[in-house]
Amino acid sequence: MKSATGHRVVAIDTAEEIGEIRHFVVSADVTRIERLHVDGRKKKAVFAEWSDLESFGDDRVMVVSSGAPTESSDERDIEAARGHIELIGSxxxxxxxxxxxxxxxxxxxxxxxxxxxxxxxxxxxxxxxxxxxxxxxxxxxxx
Structure with missing residues (x-):
């Protein structure tokens, strides 16, 4: 997981880089990664649902569309984006x-x-x- 932070995120529909992985939003019971915090596209934090990922490679992540990363009002997402809930380093x-x-x-x-x-x-x-x-x-x- 640590080495995946910073992977480029590319949209399949536009073939454009839309940002890079900044944080992983992990479920509270630590069973799965729910979303990726994608940095670089907007001023507000945006997140790609795991279900919107087409593939997770050694150096980049492919998402189904450029519209897949969206803003979130979920408190856990916001805390993850701020670095307050971070698995690595905990x-x-x-x-x-x-x-x-x-x-x-x-x-x-x-x-x-x-x-x-x-x-x-x-x-x-x-x-x-x-x-x-x-x-x-x-x-x-x-x-």
Whole structure:
């Protein structure tokens, strides 16, 4: 996930670059990526729904149309765009209250956006099934 930040976003219908990935909006239960915050097109934050992605490649993302990224009034989207809810770099706490480092990276299925695992700053791989929630303070995992 970390290496995908900055990928160019290209619209299939116009063959134009419409921006780049700035943030990933991850579901509160950290099971999947819901939307991409696309930077570079408008002054206000715009988001591409995962369902609007045609493909997610090694260096760019193809969206179905130039109109696919749209503004959002969803609080979680806005907080993600501001960098307040960010999976990468989040503190990892287990359910017993112990800190287990920070999220260095996350792996995901490029076709579905499903989160597979988190990788901690200690190189520990934490399966997605062990993750409970993500908020502005931390990501909570099973202890």
């Amino acid at each position: 503190r990892i706490l287990d359910t017993a209250g112990f800190e287990r480092g920070t999220v260095r990276d996350a792996t995901f299925e490029s076709e579905t956006g499903e989160i597979v695992a988190l990788v901690s700053s200690d190189e520990e791989e934490i399966p997605a099934g062990s993750v409970r929630s993500l908020g502005s303070y931390a990501v909570v995992v099973d202890g």
